[in-house]
Amino acid sequence: MLRISKLTDYATVILASLTAGVLTSAAEIAERTRIGLPTVSKLLKELQHAGLVDSVRGARGGYRLARAPALISAADIIDAVEGPVALTECAGDDGHCGIEATCQVGQRWQQVSLAIRSALAALSLDDLLTRTGQFDPPDLRQASAGTAWRPLVRS
Amino acid sequence: MLRISKLTDYATVILASLTAGVLTSAAEIAERTRIGLPTVSKLLKELQHAGLVDSVRGARGGYRLARAPALISAADIIDAVEGPVALTECAGDDGHCGIEATCQVGQRWQQVSLAIRSALAALSLDDLLTRTGQFDPPDLRQASAGTAWRPLVRS
C-alpha cells in the first residue's frame, strides 16, 4: 500500500551519501552505496534536472548537493524521481476516470494527498539521516486548514 | 507520486454507495457507480474477505456494510485492496533490497510510513463522504511519539 518506488529510496540513499560541497563521481557513489552504476547515473541525471544536485562535466567532474541537506525535502526527492503528486487517478492536471460524475470521494482523497505532501515537504534529508531520536511528524492541521480545495498544479 | 491504486478509489466509491444496513446486489452497485460489474464484483469479494462488508448469497442476496461508515477507515480500505503497509521495498515483513548494509534511510521512511498510516486510520468513510467543510487532518505527532521503531506486522 501506498509505497514509494525503489528508485526513490535509492535516490535518497544517493543524496545521503553526498558530502555537502564535495564533488563526487557517479562511479564513486555507486561504489559507496552498492547500487549499480547505470542506475546511479540515471538517478543523478534526474536529480540534476530537478535541481537537487549540481553537476560538473569532464575529467574530475562529478556531482554535489545543490543546497544544504536541511533544505532538501522528502517531497523534493519524490517529485524528482516519480513526478508530481496525485494520490488518485483523477486528481492530477488532466486525470479523468470515467466515473467522475458519480464519484463522491475524489476531492477528499485529494485533500488527504495534500496533507501527506505537507508532511513530506517538512521532512528534510537531514531528518532522514538522523538515526538517533524520534521522528517528530509535522502537524498536518496547518497543512490544509483554510485552503479551499482546488486542482493541484505541478510543483 | 505516492498514489493509491484506481481499484482502491473504486472500492471507496463502492462502499460510499452502500446504505448502512441495506442489502444491495453487485449489479445494482455497478449500475449506481458506473463501474463495470466484473470489477465491482471482484472488489466486493475482497472487501468481504477483509470484513468490511457482509454478504448474503442466493436469490435476493447482496452486500451491506459490516459496520457503521464512521468505523471504516481509509486505511482499512487500502489494506483490503492493496495489502499491508510498506512505504519502502525493504520495510515489510521480509523485504530486503541488497543495499541494506549501506542504507541509512530505511528506518526513517518506515517511521514516515507509520505516520501516514495513522493519518489514514483516522479518516473514516464518513469523512470521505462529507463534501462540505474542511478536512481536519489528525495530528500525526501522537502517531509515532514514544514508539520505538520496529518492523511492522500485518494489521
Next chain:
DNA sequence: CCAATCAGGACTATCTTAGTACTATAAAGG
C-alpha cells in the same frame, strides 16, 4: 426445479518500474 446471486480462481492485456546500453558532449592534463 429454476433463476438470481455470491465465491473462488484462472486468465489476459496493459501499464509501470527497474535496469541497461549507446552515442554525444564537455573538461583536464600532458
Next chain:
DNA sequence: CCTTTATAGTACTAAGATAGTCCTGATTGG
C-alpha cells in the same frame, strides 16, 4: 590536440504490478 575521464541525453528491454474479464461452482428464494 589528443587522450582520458566524466556527465547528458535518449532509446531500449525485461520483469513485474495493475486492471479488467471470464468461467465454473455453491447457495438461497420462489
